[in-house]
Amino acid sequence: MAPTTQNRVAAVTGGAGGIGSATVARLRAAGWQVAILDRDMDLARKIAAETGGVAHEIDLADGNSIRSAADWVEANMGPVEALACVAAHLENPHNPQDQDPDEWEAILKVNLTGTFKTLNAFGNPMRQRGKGAIVTVGSITSTNSSPLMAYGPTKAGIINMTQNFAVAWGREGVRLNVVHPGPTRTPAVEASYARGERSPDVMIRQTALGRLVMPEEVANAIHFLLSDEAAAITGIEMTVDSGTRATGLWSLYGGVPDNNAG
Numbered sequence: 001m002a003p004t005t006q007n008r009v010a011a012v013t014g015g016a017g018g019i020g021s022a023t024v025a026r027l028r029a030a031g032w033q034v035a036i037l038d039r040d041m042d043l044a045r046k047i048a049a050e051t052g053g054v055a056h057e058i059d060l061a062d063g064n065s066i067r068s069a070a071d072w073v074e075a076n077m078g079p080v081e082a083l084a085c086v087a088a089h090l091e092n093p094h095n096p097q098d099q100d101p102d103e104w105e106a107i108l109k110v111n112l113t114g115t116f117k118t119l120n121a122f123g124n125p126m127r128q129r130g131k132g133a134i135v136t137v138g139s140i141t142s143t144n145s146s147p148l149m150a151y152g153p154t155k156a157g158i159i160n161m162t163q164n165f166a167v168a169w170g171r172e173g174v175r176l177n178v179v180h181p182g183p184t185r186t187p188a189v190e191a192s193y194a195r196g197e198r199s200p201d202v203m204i205r206q207t208a209l210g211r212l213v214m215p216e217e218v219a220n221a222i223h224f225l226l227s228d229e230a231a232a233i234t235g236i237e238m239t240v241d242s243g244t245r246a247t248g249l250w251s252l253y254g255g256v257p258d259n260n261a262g
């Protein structure tokens with residue numbers, strides 16, 4: 001019989017956001033008890049009411065907050081078997097000479113240092129119990145240059161960090177994998193389109209599938225990698241980008257064929 005997820009505990013950082021809340025909903029649908037960890041508590045409570053998860057505050061810029069959130073979930077919900085590290089400090093495109101130095105520091109603090117501390121705070125108890133699965137969230141900007149000057153390097157670092165932990169903790173029963181979303185239609189990204197900072201049409205032209213990704217589709221990949229069905233998978237990168245990475249050099253040859261052109 002397949003192991004049940006009933007009463008098993010999962011934690012999602014950034015659980016109030018677009019991809020995070022879709023991940024919460026996907027895990028809840030599979031029977032997990034889910035801690036929705038976010039710095040935006042109003043939104044986290046709303047997602048908790050919609051999904052039946054449990055909202056609790058975390059600030060990835062503050063190591064004490066990360067530790068106390070991990071302790072709170074273990075004490076109040078039970079041993080955490082699955083962790084999705086979805087929270088991130090996002091960024092708008094700009095040239096390197098225009099980088100705000102404070103924003104650089106803030107992005108590194110949340111995305112790199114915060115993720116490192118989250119992996120340790122939630123992962124060490126998993127390691128001690130000999131069982132756990134973790135998914136970090138990268139981005140297709142992690143391995144391609146982009147004008148996301150601070151964000152891109154932090155996402156590149158997350159690949160290396162995840163693989164380091166995957167090897168260090170593999171024989172202690174803890175798996176770690178990275179999911180790389182491409183442009184995903186979250187409320188935050190839709191708002192950025194509305195402000196004219198990004199163009200969905202330009203992004204769609206760079207996909208193989210001719211459409212952007214929905215948050216639920218990233219959540220499906222995160223859920224799979226956290227589930228027992230992925231028991232032999234660790235240290236990998238799974239890209240959910242409607243084929244954006246695959247389009248590679250096609251723009252040099254006139255772009256991706258538009259088969260709907262008539």
Ligand SMILES: NC(=O)c1ccc[n+]([C@@H]2O[C@H](COP(=O)([O-])OP(=O)(O)OC[C@H]3O[C@@H](n4cnc5c(N)ncnc54)[C@H](O)[C@@H]3O)[C@@H](O)[C@H]2O)c1
Pocket residue numbers: 013014015016017018019020037038039040058059060061085086087088089090110137138139140180181182183184185186187188189
């Ligand atoms: N949406 C996309 O197109 C896209 C593309 C590539 C990668 N990603 C990645 O997917 C993940 C989710 O992105 P999203 O689009 O859902 O964004 P989002 O802004 O909707 O969600 C991010 C969540 O993280 C929380 N957060 C931010 N800083 C925090 C902090 N210091 N402490 C605790 N929580 C904090 C926010 O409150 C928010 O709820 C991020 O890691 C992002 O880098 C998104």
